[in-house]
Amino acid sequence: MTQPDAGGGARRGDTRARALAVALRMFAERGYANTSLREIADRLGVTKAALYFHYRSKDDLLAAILREYVDDLGDLLDDAAHRPASPATCEWLLCELAQQRGRWGSDLLRLIRQNYAEISRLPVVADMRQAHRRLLLALSGPGADLAGRVRAQAALVALEGPVLLPGDDDDEQATRAAALAVALEIVRARP
Amino acid sequence: MTQPDAGGGARRGDTRARALAVALRMFAERGYANTSLREIADRLGVTKAALYFHYRSKDDLLAAILREYVDDLGDLLDDAAHRPASPATCEWLLCELAQQRGRWGSDLLRLIRQNYAEISRLPVVADMRQAHRRLLLALSGPGADLAGRVRAQAALVALEGPVLLPGDDDDEQATRAAALAVALEIVRARP
DNA sequence: GTCTATAGTCGGATAGAC
DNA sequence: GTCTATCCGACTATAGAC
Numbered sequence: 001m002t003q004p005d006a007g008g009g010a011r012r013g014d015t016r017a018r019a020l021a022v023a024l025r026m027f028a029e030r031g032y033a034n035t036s037l038r039e040i041a042d043r044l045g046v047t048k049a050a051l052y053f054h055y056r057s058k059d060d061l062l063a064a065i066l067r068e069y070v071d072d073l074g075d076l077l078d079d080a081a082h083r084p085a086s087p088a089t090c091e092w093l094l095c096e097l098a099q100q101r102g103r104w105g106s107d108l109l110r111l112i113r114q115n116y117a118e119i120s121r122l123p124v125v126a127d128m129r130q131a132h133r134r135l136l137l138a139l140s141g142p143g144a145d146l147a148g149r150v151r152a153q154a155a156l157v158a159l160e161g162p163v164l165l166p167g168d169d170d171d172e173q174a175t176r177a178a179a180l181a182v183a184l185e186i187v188r189a190r191p
Numbered sequence: 192m193t194q195p196d197a198g199g200g201a202r203r204g205d206t207r208a209r210a211l212a213v214a215l216r217m218f219a220e221r222g223y224a225n226t227s228l229r230e231i232a233d234r235l236g237v238t239k240a241a242l243y244f245h246y247r248s249k250d251d252l253l254a255a256i257l258r259e260y261v262d263d264l265g266d267l268l269d270d271a272a273h274r275p276a277s278p279a280t281c282e283w284l285l286c287e288l289a290q291q292r293g294r295w296g297s298d299l300l301r302l303i304r305q306n307y308a309e310i311s312r313l314p315v316v317a318d319m320r321q322a323h324r325r326l327l328l329a330l331s332g333p334g335a336d337l338a339g340r341v342r343a344q345a346a347l348v349a350l351e352g353p354v355l356l357p358g359d360d361d362d363e364q365a366t367r368a369a370a371l372a373v374a375l376e377i378v379r380a381r382p
Numbered sequence: 383g384t385c386t387a388t389a390g391t392c393g394g395a396t397a398g399a400c
Numbered sequence: 401g402t403c404t405a406t407c408c409g410a411c412t413a414t415a416g417a418c
Binding site: 249 | 410411412413414415
Binding site: 029030031033034113114115116117118132146147149150151153154156157158161162165170171174175178179181182183185186189 | 369373374
């Protein structure tokens with residue numbers, strides 16, 4: 001479990017990409033501030049100095065992870081913008097979002113939630129906030145009132161809530177499906 | 192803003208209690224790992240060593256904050272246990288919870304969310320998890336299936352979601368009320 | 383209860399060889 | 401691209417005077 005090259009096959013030459021995956025997991029599990037670059041390097045099977053060749057600083061490593069996230073989410077939002085602003089598009093967006101988050105896994109969401117104090121000091125946080133605003137706008141519609149915006153926000157957190165606080169022994173796929181069903185319910189109940 | 196005795200009146204003799212309030216705010220705003228005891232002591236107008244007289248360690252200070260939370264939540268859950276297990280009780284519990292969280296303020300919820308990696312290493316986390324299980328059980332009913340448990344979880348996060356991610360310029364009272372309305376909707380939609 | 387002073391540790395980051 | 405070696409700062413926690 002603590003051996004170098006955990007879970008992978010290829011070595012050498014892909015340190016930069018592997019570092020992203022390892023850091024994502026460790027930041028999510030142990031927290032950004034509690035994860036030292038030495039620990040990440042150890043799990044990668046390299047030294048700290050090698051890490052610094054690929055990333056200018058620890059913050060830079062975290063920012064690179066978040067860049068991938070905002071870019072992926074941005075693509076989805078662009079797709080949504082090309083569709084008519086309708087309840088159907090809203091529901092389609094929720095479904096796509098659920099799928100995308102299934103692909104990302106829970107680590108990324110936990111990373112964001114549990115390290116927001118550190119993230120909020122990075123420049124990339126501006127893009128994250130904008131993506132979040134676009135998401136809420138697409139879910140609640142253009143001229144939504146407070147109740148509508150709260151409803152959209154509730155649908156969003158309902159989607160990720162069960163994933164972040166895993167209910168012990170439940171099947172993850174089934175849990176995600178149930179969460180999506182509740183999220184759809186919330187936006188459908190909109191007057 | 193950085194002066195000693197911020198926001199208070201009395202000094203000397205209430206350092207222990209004031210430390211709790213100051214630490215809560217700073218841990219929530221800057222993160223547990225990024226807040227040093229020197230900074231907390233500075234804002235209190237005392238030295239680090241004085242803090243160590245009242246609390247054995249930094250972890251002990253964090254644990255003391257969380258103890259207050261779990262005790263308060265436990266009292267509410269005890270009240271709920273004395274009522275019949277019915278939809279009405281479930282809705283009553285949600286309303287009480289919303290009120291209680293209004294009293295606590297958003298700092299405590301943000302503290303828990305943003306520092307869960309550190310909290311999960313504390314002994315008090317066992318009580319927090321148990322309180323959470325009791326809460327979900329009270330909201331979803333005794334023999335609830337997966338969909339029911341996910342629905343209860345969604346109602347919970349819907350209640351706190353808008354508070355944690357403040358929507359810029361909205362009135363906080365109105366936002367809380369709207370969140371409670373959505374949470375009630377979610378549990379009412381239960382078949 | 384609060385202070386000064388310090389021990390002891392660890393982390394991020396850099397220099398320069400290979 | 402990766403290494404060894406090292407610097408420097410910041411932190412928790414303690415000792416002991418007042």
